[in-house]
Amino acid sequence: TIYVDWGDQQVSGILELTEISVNGCISSPISIQVEVTGPELDLGENTGICSGTSITIDPDGDYTSYLWQDGSTEPGYTTDQEGWVILEVWDEFSCNAKDSVYVTVYEVPFVDLGPDTSVCVDEGLVLDAGTDGDSYMWSTGDVSQQITIYEDGNQEIWVEVGNSDGCVGGDTVFIAECDIYQLFDPPTAITPNGDGVNDVWNLYALQEFPQAEVEIYDQWGTLVWKSEPGYPQPWDGNKMDGRPVPVDSYHFVVFFNDGSDKNYVGYVTVIK
Template sequence: MIKRHLYIIAFGIIQFITISSSGQMAMPDYTCTGQTRQYYVSPSLASGSTYTWWIDGTVQTGFTSNEFIHTWNSAGTFLLEVQERSADGCPGPKLSGLAFVNPLPEILVSPSDSMICDGECVTITVGNPGALTWGQWGYDLFVEPDAGITGNIVDSIYTSPANLCDTLYNNGKEIHRVAYRFVPVTVNDDGVKYCEGKEVKITVWVVPGFRCREVFLEIPEAFSPNGDGINDVWNITGKESWPDIEVTIYNRWGQAVWKSGRGYPVPWDGRGSGRELPVDSYHYVIELHNGIKTIMGNVTVVR
């Protein structure tokens, strides 16, 4: 990323020479917030001159030589002016040019899921939240999978928002992950990257085995419906992935004492038929209604 440039103002036209290159280009200047620029005006043959620099009509105090260094801290279009005054007080012409300053590029990234099964696709929504004064928004994508993880998305450069779909395969027996690093950038008309924003990183875990999603449910082994506001209901984490999930609770004698609606919209509160059930261990049966096996286990009610 280019951090610093040297500019020459001469004959009423601002030109600049990059520190790393001898090529010249005409103003205006294109930059981003946080970048520091060095401007230079060719002095007259007489010695002893002083210089005044303005940005949008405001004198830049502390700069009286033919060089001006400025860090652009806000986005917008700015008028940069300079005027030489000779040692005997005679003013020269006021020279000017424009500086177009972009905000640092940002990026919005949202994955459809942070954990998927082997062979499933994760959709990553990518968006540009801000407007630019100049140039084109884009981003660099770096894909960093664990050993044994393969997918169809690789490191690349993108120049427009898009939804990415990466089908991931876990060739091992353990849960592994893939990290995606998104670095937003501003690109000029020649395709050169000028500004780089803050990196955004997301991680997706891939569980081995087709149709593995029942392991995504986190089912507590106990809860305490005593009205203290802590673990008063039996919350099942991950139920949102199963819109048709249905839970039935049985006592130790095999009698059904409570049953949820489809989707488990109201968690079990330790009651059955409108009354508190005794402290005990209860059996649960969870039907996902999608062809995957029934999930069974025990949950203890404590108070």
């Protein structure tokens, strides 16, 4: 057996061997093709990840040592940053190979359905998933950017929004059972001057409370007007005897009379 030191050469070549005897006889040369292969390394094609996620690059191969671009020497490399990932490896013969791959970080669609809220059947609630996406999937089965919720009762609505880069964002909103008393938002002033504009104190939300009664008091606590159940006739700025009240702010109480203990108090100003 003859051993040949190939040194640190990284290229293939032809080795020619000639034997010389002790008597000085020279044999015919023998040529041998030497192939220096070294390790093979393939990190694959350039790739991408979604913002907030990471990727682990774990090359296949039987290597004895690793050196990544940041100086780490572990077999695998995990990153959540955009940029080049470069690896150099060595095998048991100290032969090396090098490869690189570029990692692109794609943005995740921004989705904000707003704060938790409530919905009443008559008004509905519009939920908008924004314009960052190319596809939409709601927990209701809808696939549009916007949906309108009419169903009453406690419920959780979520949406997933995907973009062309394959990234998915989402949000969830909790919708509480309708608080019908939230519908009551009375005007703060009337102008009973006979011009046909804002002459009476309309309380449209009381249509939901057929037994409701309204009482209006002056600043001294004297009752100046009281409605019939259901508020069938809006207050026109007059006292119960038909005389107009003076310009002032008046305290009022709404008794819903719906079996609950809820009342509504506030002030309404008469302007002329």
